Amino acid sequence: MSSDAQILQTLRTAGSNGVSGxxxxxxxxxxxxxxxARIEDLRKxxxxxxxxxxxxxxxxxAPDTLHADDLSWRLSKGRKIGRDIRVFEQTSSTxxxxxxxxxxxxxxxxxxxxxAQTRGRGRLGRKWISPAxxxxxxxxxxxxELPPHAATQLTVASAIxxxxxxxxxxxxKTEIKWPNDILVSGKKVAGILTxxxxxxxxxxxxxxxxxxxxxxxxxxxxxxxxxxxSSLKIELGKPVARTELAAxxxxxxxxxxxxxxxxxxxxxxxxxxxxCATLGQRLVIHLGDRRVCGRAESLGEDGALLLRTEHGHLExxxxxxxxxxx
Amino acid sequence: MSSDAQILQTLRTAGSNGVSGxxxxxxxxxxxxxxxARIEDLRKxxxxxxxxxxxxxxxxxAPDTLHADDLSWRLSKGRKIGRDIRVFEQTSSTxxxxxxxxxxxxxxxxxxxxxAQTRGRGRLGRKWISPAxxxxxxxxxxxxELPPHAATQLTVASAIxxxxxxxxxxxxKTEIKWPNDILVSGKKVAGILTxxxxxxxxxxxxxxxxxxxxxxxxxxxxxxxxxxxSSLKIELGKPVARTELAAxxxxxxxxxxxxxxxxxxxxxxxxxxxxCATLGQRLVIHLGDRRVCGRAESLGEDGALLLRTEHGHLExxxxxxxxxxx
Numbered sequence: 228m229s230s231d232a233q234i235l236q237t238l239r240t241a242g243s244n245g246v247s248g249x250x251x252x253x254x255x256x257x258x259x260x261x262x263x264a265r266i267e268d269l270r271k272x273x274x275x276x277x278x279x280x281x282x283x284x285x286x287x288x289a290p291d292t293l294h295a296d297d298l299s300w301r302l303s304k305g306r307k308i309g310r311d312i313r314v315f316e317q318t319s320s321t322x323x324x325x326x327x328x329x330x331x332x333x334x335x336x337x338x339x340x341x342x343a344q345t346r347g348r349g350r351l352g353r354k355w356i357s358p359a360x361x362x363x364x365x366x367x368x369x370x371x372e373l374p375p376h377a378a379t380q381l382t383v384a385s386a387i388x389x390x391x392x393x394x395x396x397x398x399x400k401t402e403i404k405w406p407n408d409i410l411v412s413g414k415k416v417a418g419i420l421t422x423x424x425x426x427x428x429x430x431x432x433x434x435x436x437x438x439x440x441x442x443x444x445x446x447x448x449x450x451x452x453x454x455x456x457s458s459l460k461i462e463l464g465k466p467v468a469r470t471e472l473a474a475x476x477x478x479x480x481x482x483x484x485x486x487x488x489x490x491x492x493x494x495x496x497x498x499x500x501x502x503c504a505t506l507g508q509r510l511v512i513h514l515g516d517r518r519v520c521g522r523a524e525s526l527g528e529d530g531a532l533l534l535r536t537e538h539g540h541l542e543x544x545x546x547x548x549x550x551x552x553x
Numbered sequence: 554m555s556s557d558a559q560i561l562q563t564l565r566t567a568g569s570n571g572v573s574g575x576x577x578x579x580x581x582x583x584x585x586x587x588x589x590a591r592i593e594d595l596r597k598x599x600x601x602x603x604x605x606x607x608x609x610x611x612x613x614x615a616p617d618t619l620h621a622d623d624l625s626w627r628l629s630k631g632r633k634i635g636r637d638i639r640v641f642e643q644t645s646s647t648x649x650x651x652x653x654x655x656x657x658x659x660x661x662x663x664x665x666x667x668x669a670q671t672r673g674r675g676r677l678g679r680k681w682i683s684p685a686x687x688x689x690x691x692x693x694x695x696x697x698e699l700p701p702h703a704a705t706q707l708t709v710a711s712a713i714x715x716x717x718x719x720x721x722x723x724x725x726k727t728e729i730k731w732p733n734d735i736l737v738s739g740k741k742v743a744g745i746l747t748x749x750x751x752x753x754x755x756x757x758x759x760x761x762x763x764x765x766x767x768x769x770x771x772x773x774x775x776x777x778x779x780x781x782x783s784s785l786k787i788e789l790g791k792p793v794a795r796t797e798l799a800a801x802x803x804x805x806x807x808x809x810x811x812x813x814x815x816x817x818x819x820x821x822x823x824x825x826x827x828x829c830a831t832l833g834q835r836l837v838i839h840l841g842d843r844r845v846c847g848r849a850e851s852l853g854e855d856g857a858l859l860l861r862t863e864h865g866h867l868e869x870x871x872x873x874x875x876x877x878x879x
Binding site: 422429 | 578601676698701702704705708727732747748749751752753754755757832840841871872
């Protein structure tokens with residue numbers, strides 16, 4: 228753990244009692260002057276830290292910025308996901324940023340957050356609005372020993388993880404729209420973009436890009452999206468702490484990913500089906516030029532949506548643009 | 554067409570008659586001094602060009618090096634594959650080099666050749682021996698509007714294209730070992746490594762890496778490979794012109810790729826099946842830790858190998874390490 232993370236952890240544990248400079252100095256094995264310098268740096272990052280001769284240092288408030296060390300200490304040791312966390316102030320897209328790491332041979336479980344994305348993307352090449360510090364825009368690098376067609380399982384696992392974490396942190400009732408949208412009151416508050424690099428029979432790496440509209444206001448969305456998209460803040464009526472939510476999502480992702488690797492996708496799929504707004508619905512799905520209509524019947528063992536078409540066939544859907552039939 | 558390509562084309566057409574400097578100057582719209590300078594550059598590349606006061610310039614011999622312009626003029630206009638050809642003296646792997654182009658948004662059909670690869674790779678992360686000027690080591694960038702699982706079709710199409718071109722240029726009887734090896738007399742002379750970048754339901758790009766052991770000697774192969782691998786030169790008993798073979802492969806690739814895009818994979822598969830050494834054989838296939846035995850029955854509509862297992866099931870194989878049962 229870095230000095231910053233140790234200081235923050237110690238201050239948080241001490242709470243209103245505070246910690247003396249001498250204690251911090253001893254605990255971290257650095258001089259009191261060095262402790263002071265670290266505290267000054269944390270203040271510059273927006274941490275409000277009081278220093279008094281009696282109580283020592285006290286953490287009054289933490290800024291709404293993402294801090295890699297701060298996120299790290301909130302996660303359990305031995306985890307796969309989040310063992311390497313990097314926070315960028317701005318990037319074109321976190322999937323682009325993590326792909327660079329993937330190509331450089333970085334291990335799986337690395338996570339890249341960006342406070343803002345200049346060219347955030349959603350599925351089907353669509354733009355993803357990513358204003359600074361208002362959402363969680365991040366990507367996770369995975370290197371599962373799975374064949375390429377099993378990548379859909381990771382999208383399903385990610386969707387259930389994001390859903391669980393949002394419900395845990397906000398109490399909002401969330402649903403999943405197949406394959407990768409998280410809905411609150413029928414409006415999209417989060418999405419997942421899975422990209423993969425593979426040989427024909429083996430995944431080289433998978434990038435799971437996650438976008439959560441945390442504290443966006445209605446005016447942050449383009450007018451044409453406001454009927455379909457929302458944010459946790461809008462739905463809850465108050466802002467949501469991004470760091471806590473980010474840590475909760477990473478914990479849930481780790482849990483669900485380990486279930487997939489252990490061959491227990493059936494359990495993931497079962498959770499998913501419980502929370503899925505798509506199953507049982509009549510859908511229109513656009514697959515490139517093709518249009519398929521039918522009733523969403525169940526989830527295939529590889530995460531595909533099994534659609535009972537108008538003609539009575541069971542069709543396996545792995546993507547496309549999914550809409551409710553009107 | 555570049556000046557170099559125009560000069561070479563004109564010299565080739567003229568043959569032993571030769572072409573005067575004045576003619577070349579007029580044809581290319583450049584000064585006679587500039588023609589001379591281009592000729593000098595071509596000589597440095599190894600083209601043997603005679604200049605005489607009577608006959609003008611005559612091309613006596615072309616070097617065994619790959620020249621992008623020279624390759625280009627051998628291909629038909631309006632082709633998809635080869636409309637952008639680049640030749641590197643050396644690269645780590647041509648799949649790496651073309652992936653950079655892919656990420657930079659270069660159009661499909663771009664081809665990267667390297668005279669030598671320092672880290673050429675085959676399937677399953679294996680090393681591919683690529684000594685300078687002894688083979689054809691190249692990669693083709695494709696951007697088909699196909700779902701990821703259809704990528705196997707491109708490997709099958711590439712295999713039949715390479716096979717056809719080798720047979721056309723050398724007269725050697727070639728066979729295909731599923732999915733991507735080209736055999737002469739039961740020994741591997743060429744291989745294909747297909748890599749893809751995709752979202753769940755759409756290919757972003759496919760890299761088709763092709764390695765042909767053209768003029769390697771037995772001593773160019775590591776001792777442990779000599780029973781399984783060979784070169785066209787070894788099998789034919791004389792060297793093969795690499796430029797002509799490269800152009801033939803690109804022409805065939807273009808033809809087969811257009812058939813796949815036109816939805817006519819059935820025709821490609823039918824050609825493939827005629828030349829396949831794998832069909833009808835009893836195989837042992839290692840898929841990671843799993844081992845499947847059975848008889849290769851046919852090719853699936855997506856290019857997968859359909860294997861009738863020991864237990865009578867028909868199993869769809871898309872990769873793995875394929876060996877004849879002993």
